[in-house]
Amino acid sequence: MSFRFELCLGVLIAIALMASQYQPKAPLRELKVCADPNNLPFSNQRGEGFENKIATVIGADLDLPVRYTWWPQRRGFFRNTLNFGRCDVVLGVPAGLDAVLRTKPYYRSTYVFLSRRDRGLHIRSLDDSVLHRLRIGIHFAGDDYENPPAAQALARRGMVANVVGYSLYGDYSKPNPPADLIQAVAHGDVDLAIAWGPLAGYFARRSAVPLDLVPVSPEIDPPALPFAFDIAAGVRRGDHAMRDRIQGALDRHRAEIHDILENYGVPLLGGVGN
Amino acid sequence: MRWARAVSVLLVVGAGVPTRALSQSDGEWTMPSHDLAGTRFSSLSQITATNVKDLKVVITFSTGVLQGHEGQPLVVGSTLYVVTPWPNLLYAIDLTKPGGVVKWVYAPNPSDRAIGIACCDVINRGAVYADGKVIYNTLDGNTVAVDAKTGKEVWRTKLGDVDKGETITMAPLVVKGKVFVGNSGAELGVRGYLAALDLGSGKEVWRAFTTGPDTDVRIGPSFHPFYPKDQGKDLGVRTWTGDQWKLGGGTVWGWLTYDPELDLLYYATANPGVWNPDMRPGDNKWSITLFARNPEDGYAKWAYQFVAHDAWDYDEIMENVLVDMPVGGKTRQLLIHPGRNGFVYTMDRTTGEILVAQQYQPTNWATSIDLKTGKPVEVPEKRSHQGYYTNDICPSSTGAKDQQPSAFSPHTGLLYIPAHNVCMNYAGVEANYIAGTPYVGASIKMFPGPGGYRGELVAWDPLKGRKVCGVKEDLPLWSGVLATAGDIVFYGTMDGWFKAIDAKSCAELWKFKTGSGIVGNPIAYRGPDGKEYIAVYSGIGGWMGAVAFPAVSTSDPYTALGVAGAVPDLKQKTTMGGMLYVFSL
Numbered sequence: 050m051s052f053r054f055e056l057c058l059g060v061l062i063a064i065a066l067m068a069s070q071y072q073p074k075a076p077l078r079e080l081k082v083c084a085d086p087n088n089l090p091f092s093n094q095r096g097e098g099f100e101n102k103i104a105t106v107i108g109a110d111l112d113l114p115v116r117y118t119w120w121p122q123r124r125g126f127f128r129n130t131l132n133f134g135r136c137d138v139v140l141g142v143p144a145g146l147d148a149v150l151r152t153k154p155y156y157r158s159t160y161v162f163l164s165r166r167d168r169g170l171h172i173r174s175l176d177d178s179v180l181h182r183l184r185i186g187i188h189f190a191g192d193d194y195e196n197p198p199a200a201q202a203l204a205r206r207g208m209v210a211n212v213v214g215y216s217l218y219g220d221y222s223k224p225n226p227p228a229d230l231i232q233a234v235a236h237g238d239v240d241l242a243i244a245w246g247p248l249a250g251y252f253a254r255r256s257a258v259p260l261d262l263v264p265v266s267p268e269i270d271p272p273a274l275p276f277a278f279d280i281a282a283g284v285r286r287g288d289h290a291m292r293d294r295i296q297g298a299l300d301r302h303r304a305e306i307h308d309i310l311e312n313y314g315v316p317l318l319g320g321v322g323n
Numbered sequence: 324m325r326w327a328r329a330v331s332v333l334l335v336v337g338a339g340v341p342t343r344a345l346s347q348s349d350g351e352w353t354m355p356s357h358d359l360a361g362t363r364f365s366s367l368s369q370i371t372a373t374n375v376k377d378l379k380v381v382i383t384f385s386t387g388v389l390q391g392h393e394g395q396p397l398v399v400g401s402t403l404y405v406v407t408p409w410p411n412l413l414y415a416i417d418l419t420k421p422g423g424v425v426k427w428v429y430a431p432n433p434s435d436r437a438i439g440i441a442c443c444d445v446i447n448r449g450a451v452y453a454d455g456k457v458i459y460n461t462l463d464g465n466t467v468a469v470d471a472k473t474g475k476e477v478w479r480t481k482l483g484d485v486d487k488g489e490t491i492t493m494a495p496l497v498v499k500g501k502v503f504v505g506n507s508g509a510e511l512g513v514r515g516y517l518a519a520l521d522l523g524s525g526k527e528v529w530r531a532f533t534t535g536p537d538t539d540v541r542i543g544p545s546f547h548p549f550y551p552k553d554q555g556k557d558l559g560v561r562t563w564t565g566d567q568w569k570l571g572g573g574t575v576w577g578w579l580t581y582d583p584e585l586d587l588l589y590y591a592t593a594n595p596g597v598w599n600p601d602m603r604p605g606d607n608k609w610s611i612t613l614f615a616r617n618p619e620d621g622y623a624k625w626a627y628q629f630v631a632h633d634a635w636d637y638d639e640i641m642e643n644v645l646v647d648m649p650v651g652g653k654t655r656q657l658l659i660h661p662g663r664n665g666f667v668y669t670m671d672r673t674t675g676e677i678l679v680a681q682q683y684q685p686t687n688w689a690t691s692i693d694l695k696t697g698k699p700v701e702v703p704e705k706r707s708h709q710g711y712y713t714n715d716i717c718p719s720s721t722g723a724k725d726q727q728p729s730a731f732s733p734h735t736g737l738l739y740i741p742a743h744n745v746c747m748n749y750a751g752v753e754a755n756y757i758a759g760t761p762y763v764g765a766s767i768k769m770f771p772g773p774g775g776y777r778g779e780l781v782a783w784d785p786l787k788g789r790k791v792c793g794v795k796e797d798l799p800l801w802s803g804v805l806a807t808a809g810d811i812v813f814y815g816t817m818d819g820w821f822k823a824i825d826a827k828s829c830a831e832l833w834k835f836k837t838g839s840g841i842v843g844n845p846i847a848y849r850g851p852d853g854k855e856y857i858a859v860y861s862g863i864g865g866w867m868g869a870v871a872f873p874a875v876s877t878s879d880p881y882t883a884l885g886v887a888g889a890v891p892d893l894k895q896k897t898t899m900g901g902m903l904y905v906f907s908l
Contacts, residue, residue, distance in 0.1 A: 121436065125438075128869075128872070128874045128875055129438065129874070132873075132874035132875070133874045134874075189512060189570070189597045189598060196598060196599050196602065196709075200598060200599065200602050201599065201601070201602075201709045201710060203602075204598075204599070204601040204602040204709070205601070205709075205710060209564050209565075209602055209603070209604060210564045210565045211565075212565075212602070213566075214512065214567075214570055214597060214598070216487075216488065216512045216597075218487075218488055220484075220486050220487050221436065221485075221486040221487075222486040223486075272710070273710075274710065
């Protein structure tokens, strides 16, 4: 019985392998990536973002030229890009997002408190009572119950009047609109910003005024509001072959990708990519 | 039904355009809602309950554009005008030729950046005709006037900045030589407004903001709201925290109506932006507010805020239908507003007093409207907060109806409302994704309301505040409604059926299956041959209709702002398309 069972299994596996091998499939000629043309440090049309660099690494590994479809990352982004068939891969997808099929995360980062070094604020926690006396800048994304975690955490602590909203979309005719929030700290328009780490880290390095970044604590604001996120690559749901290809490339270039992220000033949390 | 005979629809004489004999103009459809009163009632009566079964297709026309075909065509003389979703083409179709022949097409070439910004599909709600021009808005925030004969652009005015999240989807109205246009995009920090443009030149004459100090809102000495809750100075600032009014939302993307006798323009505003409710304490005026304004200078006569401090996205840009009806033996000048929030409001349009307010679909966020204070009697546990779960809120954010307009028949005295029966769960914490930044939002999951149906055409008695009859539909109704003097009511379904029912009994008389789901608004017109025609767009899309698009996943019930849970079967029931259908006997 046991022998026959194994034989059967072996045959089945062989058939499955043959089937997958002989599936009619156009050979991949390029790595089709959708990305925002104006959103550093993530990506831009000149290929200057860290997601551009990571795409190049993946493309080189798979021996495929990278071809971009540029699309602002706004509502309907996945509907209009990946799920419309305009591309096969989107980088920088939060690991909890169900709209796409995800690789394993290749980095984990956090929201940070960002302030001018000369202010000497040293805010570490959302529960720091000093927060009530500061003008705090945060991003807003829209009123459809879609606000960054800081909006909710601050409102819950009774901080509303001292919060200044900056559009995550900003003025798209200008370069890298989400960076307005970082400028506001440098210019002293706000005392403190609570911003997504990769954005804050990149622009803080380029700021003429020295800026300090401190990861937001607690990492999960009770009961269940996270400030740290695993970030992965996304492909169309069901496209397991593509997901596995990308995963392979990410696995083979872990160290290189880690270096890219560090070079861009992305605050990296442990537990991923090591 | 005898009293109904006394009902008179406001007689509509095109203001600012050459006056036409009523009979002639009534054979045309020159403005979005047929007339300034917004009745969508045509006095054509060739098609009746007896002969409607013989209705046949006489014109089919593909617009060449997929996406949702909301809005309605216009008919001026012997030409029919079609405005498509983005890229907002304008077609002129010659009705004197068999089957209809395209005379010209005008392409405004709107920015493709508008596609990624529009919240709920790239739709357009139609054009208005005045002074030899066809005038409409493009998704990227321009108003264009096109010569109705030649198709040449006469003027173009940029009102909204698409780079800052502003789009325009509504159909303008023309009154007394001015074009009235409002903006969309409350979700993106846009501050809502209604603007008046000069009909001849397109130059902006005035702009009334929804939020801010009284000078910005155009509130002055002539402002007399009926209820104390709406009275006071600078409420557009004082009902917000800090500077939040600057991101106040309250856009103006719905339907406009006008009463020539009172010289008042009516419209209502959208939900407050941009924060979740906990982040914007206060009444958030003048979001979700009905305004009566003087069209000349824009100053408000009265205002009524339907819901203070919105927690459900119940924006109220719905139509305000102006009718005169006998109340207690005396003819009153009324305004009927079928609300997103589940109540139909019958108001005195001279003062803003609510006379009747009753629920027309399953509604549980409030039990009633207090007619003394004008405030809803809310059910506290149905108010959503971030960080919490609130279950079984009815109606959902899509409302007991959305923008799709109802029709009023002076023959029956009834308002025919295209309604939804969809409820929602509000889940306070959910990772999601925008612009390279993970954010924590709340997810809204919608699902069919109680009763085993998701849509209903409701024939509503606005004086008694009750349903007279109705047609329950499997899918939510996302099409507008047409009523005719043949005592027939037309509407379409999201799976593409175009239907005629009896205006008195709601009995189904005729139906035809179009190629795609119907989210447009039917019209009636008299053709060059003197016959009555009925026209409607077929082309699924819009907020809920976008679920039919191949790229929109239905395996995640939170998709498309939660509507995928309300219509998970839509993709199996219809596919994309963009067609004009015209029917006649």
